Amino acid sequence: MGAELGKYKSCVSARTTDKEILKFSQDGGIVTSLFGFALDTGIIDGAIVAANKEFYEKNPSKCILDNSNFEMIEPWRPIPAVVNTKAELLAAAGTKYNISPNVALLKEATRAFGLDKIGIVGTPCQMQAVRKAQLYPIGFRDVGASIALAVGIFCMENFPYQGILQLVEDHAAMKLDAVKKMEIGKGKFWVYGKRGQVVSLPLKVTHKYEQPGCHVCLDYVANLGDISTGSVGSPDGWSTVFVRSKIGDSVWAKAMAAGVFETQPIEKVKPGLELVTKLANEKITKNKKTLEGRATFGVGKALRNPYI
Amino acid sequence: MADKITVGYTHLSGCTGCTVALADNYGGLLTLLDKYVDLKYMPTLADARHIQKVDVSFVEGSVCINDKLAVEEIKETREKSAVVVALGGCACYGNITRFGRGGQQNQPQHEAYLPIGDLIKVDVYIPGCAPTPQMIRNVAVMAYLLLKGTKEQKDLATKFLTPLMKATETTSACFCDLMVKVINQSLCMGCGSCAAACPVNAITMEYGKPQGERDLCIKCGACYNQCPRAWYSFDVVDNYEAINEAIMAALQ
Ligand SMILES: Cc1cc2nc3c(=O)[nH]c(=O)nc-3n(C[C@H](O)[C@H](O)[C@H](O)COP(=O)(O)OP(=O)(O)OC[C@H]3O[C@@H](n4cnc5c(N)ncnc54)[C@H](O)[C@@H]3O)c2cc1C
Ligand code: SF4
Ligand code: SF4
Ligand code: SF4
Numbered sequence: 313m314g315a316e317l318g319k320y321k322s323c324v325s326a327r328t329t330d331k332e333i334l335k336f337s338q339d340g341g342i343v344t345s346l347f348g349f350a351l352d353t354g355i356i357d358g359a360i361v362a363a364n365k366e367f368y369e370k371n372p373s374k375c376i377l378d379n380s381n382f383e384m385i386e387p388w389r390p391i392p393a394v395v396n397t398k399a400e401l402l403a404a405a406g407t408k409y410n411i412s413p414n415v416a417l418l419k420e421a422t423r424a425f426g427l428d429k430i431g432i433v434g435t436p437c438q439m440q441a442v443r444k445a446q447l448y449p450i451g452f453r454d455v456g457a458s459i460a461l462a463v464g465i466f467c468m469e470n471f472p473y474q475g476i477l478q479l480v481e482d483h484a485a486m487k488l489d490a491v492k493k494m495e496i497g498k499g500k501f502w503v504y505g506k507r508g509q510v511v512s513l514p515l516k517v518t519h520k521y522e523q524p525g526c527h528v529c530l531d532y533v534a535n536l537g538d539i540s541t542g543s544v545g546s547p548d549g550w551s552t553v554f555v556r557s558k559i560g561d562s563v564w565a566k567a568m569a570a571g572v573f574e575t576q577p578i579e580k581v582k583p584g585l586e587l588v589t590k591l592a593n594e595k596i597t598k599n600k601k602t603l604e605g606r607a608t609f610g611v612g613k614a615l616r617n618p619y620i
Numbered sequence: 621m622a623d624k625i626t627v628g629y630t631h632l633s634g635c636t637g638c639t640v641a642l643a644d645n646y647g648g649l650l651t652l653l654d655k656y657v658d659l660k661y662m663p664t665l666a667d668a669r670h671i672q673k674v675d676v677s678f679v680e681g682s683v684c685i686n687d688k689l690a691v692e693e694i695k696e697t698r699e700k701s702a703v704v705v706a707l708g709g710c711a712c713y714g715n716i717t718r719f720g721r722g723g724q725q726n727q728p729q730h731e732a733y734l735p736i737g738d739l740i741k742v743d744v745y746i747p748g749c750a751p752t753p754q755m756i757r758n759v760a761v762m763a764y765l766l767l768k769g770t771k772e773q774k775d776l777a778t779k780f781l782t783p784l785m786k787a788t789e790t791t792s793a794c795f796c797d798l799m800v801k802v803i804n805q806s807l808c809m810g811c812g813s814c815a816a817a818c819p820v821n822a823i824t825m826e827y828g829k830p831q832g833e834r835d836l837c838i839k840c841g842a843c844y845n846q847c848p849r850a851w852y853s854f855d856v857v858d859n860y861e862a863i864n865e866a867i868m869a870a871l872q
Contacts, residue, residue, distance in 0.1 A: 413825040
């Protein structure tokens with residue numbers, strides 16, 4: 313294959329030097345630190361992230377809610393939000409394993425929220441959406457040039473909210489509002505409770521709850537982020553980082569010069585790029601098969617293929 | 621640059637929002653006119669209004685089939701243009717003019733409006749209500765490269781324009797396209813592009829999937845065409861950085 317990791321200028325294993333961020337972040341705190349640095353230095357004037365109910369309660373003007381009443385918002389349901397400070401970034405740090413439609417805020421960020429230089433974090437498919445919006449801005453007037461830093465996060469699959477509900481409450485037998493962190497790694501789905509309890513589920517239990525739209529997805533490592541990052545490939549608490557575009561290169565160099573991250577060469581860490589490559593190939597191969605299957609799904613009738 | 625393409629602009633039942641969007645390219649529009657485009661006729665921005673033989677014509681608005689002049693104009697546009705571009709939701713899909721029922725002053729008998737693709741063959745769509753200045757700019761630059769560029773530029777322009785050519789196979793649009801062609805086909809991944817693209821905020825994201833307020837929908841087609849799971853070309857989008865740079869350089 314060869315293209316499974318996308319184009320990149322450099323790749324390192326990295327971790328933030330800010331101990332406070334590490335308390336809240338999912339992995340090496342790359343996303344939160346990058347946006348924090350970009351806010352401090354004026355590279356961006358706000359970032360679109362995945363916040364939650366507590367955040368919304370304190371900052372209702374920073375989110376746009378769907379049709380739910382406030383009372384209806386469940387724990388661990390992501391709410392896309394525009395944040396402008398480190399404290400707000402920290403409140404939205406960490407992975408929510410269900411869908412946060414961050415691109416839904418991308419136009420409004422330049423309107424009601426008044427941003428000229430937007431940061432946005434998202435899954436590989438959301439990075440695809442951002443780049444399509446720049447090249448084919450059918451409904452994104454005056455937005456494309458305002459996207460100042462798009463950070464992609466690796467993604468094998470996502471879940472509908474109700475899938476996470478079933479995994480955590482039925483399979484792992486924990487209440488969602490008692491959960492501190494969720495994580496997928498080492499072949500398992502991990503649920504960490506606020507009281508210190510840890511439950512892990514084999515990944516095969518999780519598969520049936522995956523968002524079906526993920527099964528045609530051909531990008532694992534966010535090929536279209538300016539910078540993209542994930543845990544896979546690096547030691548615990550560290551992140552694998554691909555610096556991809558000119559924008560990404562410039563922001564990363566400035567952040568390194570300012571001492572925002574400590575790094576190790578990716579060649580020196582275990583399990584390294586070998587595992588990233590393997591997982592990327594597995595995802596792409598499996599999902600290409602799904603696409604082939606869709607072509608002969610019915611009797612002489614295909615399901616639609618979005619890729620031209 | 622001597623090698624300009626000739627362009628015309630036919631204005632049918634449209635609100636002039638498309639014209640304004642084109643003009644909102646400001647300096648970019650002047651560069652286009654200076655370097656690449658010889659604007660032969662256009663009701664607002666050129667002296668000549670009458671349809672002439674051109675390489676590319678842009679059509680704003682749908683066709684009122686009760687208006688003889690409009691029907692003649694769209695046919696003449698087709699006959700005299702090598703490439704016809706439907707500009708904006710009304711020309712592509714009927715859009716808000718789909719809701720026309722006649723009875724308005726001073727032409728109450730004008731009641732039926734069709735997207736231009738129901739009367740003529742259309743080559744390229746630029747959907748959106750209004751279409752965005754940047755989308756018009758990108759298509760204009762690509763159309764130029766297709767007609768006058770080097771071989772590589774022609775290849776790139778073909779790839780870029782292909783989805784917008786294929787889009788001409790349909791002449792109606794609605795929020796329902798997301799239900800029928802994306803969600804029902806198990807393709808939606810919840811990015812939210814559709815909600816951002818909708819000009820009338822008819823779409824909210826409920827648990828990561830679009831929910832349409834169908835009474836608000838004006839049938840413009842922006843949501844579906846913006847959706848990465850409606851159509852998506854890796855050949856084009858993977859090279860977003862180089863293409864963006866090329867477009868910006870062309871307008872320097
Ligand atoms: C659905 C999903 C699947 C993933 N799968 C993998 C995987 O297979 N392999 C791998 O290595 N990494 C995966 N990741 C990425 C990983 O979990 C971390 O998010 C990533 O390493 C960033 O960690 P960090 O410490 O740098 O970020 P942090 O500093 O913790 O910041 C994370 C940022 O991501 C935002 N965010 C959280 N949830 C979402 C969401 N659902 N959608 C969009 N933005 C969100 C947060 O608001 C925050 O700004 C996945 C992430 C998600 C959301
Ligand atoms: S697997 Fe693909 S489609 Fe699904 S959330 Fe991740 S990036 Fe998006
Ligand atoms: S839902 Fe909005 S974007 Fe989609 S067709 Fe209707 S008006 Fe246009
Ligand atoms: S743009 Fe397409 S994939 Fe994204 S949320 Fe809307 S329907 Fe789903």
